[in-house]
Amino acid sequence: MIARLKGIVWETGPGCVVIDVGGVGYEVKAPEPVLAQIGGPANPADLYIRQVFREDDASLYGFVTEGQRDLFDMLRDVKGCGARISLAILSTLGVESALAAIASQDAKMVARTKGVGPKLAERIIVELKEKAQELALGVKVTPGGSDSKASKEGPDELTQALMALGYRRGEIEAIADQAKTEGEEVQDQVLAALKLLA
DSSP states (O other), X not given: OOOEEEEEEEEEETTEEEEEETTEEEEEEOOHHHHHHHOSTTOEEEEEEEEEXXXXXXXXXXXXXXXXXXXXXXXXXXXXXXXXXXXHHHHHHOHHHXXXXXXXXOHHHHTTSTTOOHHHHHHHHHHHHHHHHHHHTTTTTOTTOOOSOOOSSSOOHHHHHHHHTTOOHHHHHHHHHHHGXXXXXXXXXXXXXXXXXX
């Protein structure tokens, strides 16, 4: 099972990229925001991978962060939402907007994706709301455990959660300050921040 690929972008195509790892090219499907982030040929690429097997196919799906891969896995677990639709949701909404829509129970936002009707959108919300909120808080993706007593120089809990989703500290500090005015609970602050970033 392939879990990670680190190499050089060989070529790109619609919805996919070929990563050259030691002379071997791996075709990896990825959400559009991920493809935009890693760029074109000759750029370095370091992706978390989910390998999906079907009767007639074995495909690789790539993500910049473990949190993105976790959300992809969560979506695939919903009945009627396989790898293709899960990838479409992340491509249409962006990883962070998809997470925010699920966590805030915005079924209309989820249903913007081609192939996702109102019933499937509601099913995704019902089944994944709590998991999405946990993922937004960095429960599964924040390295080193949860230490609530961060140093004065280190990022606070809200910033850590957003960084775990792939944001850089410099681009989220102002947003984090604004989000903190939306509620006292970190969970509410994360949801507010994701909406602002979306």
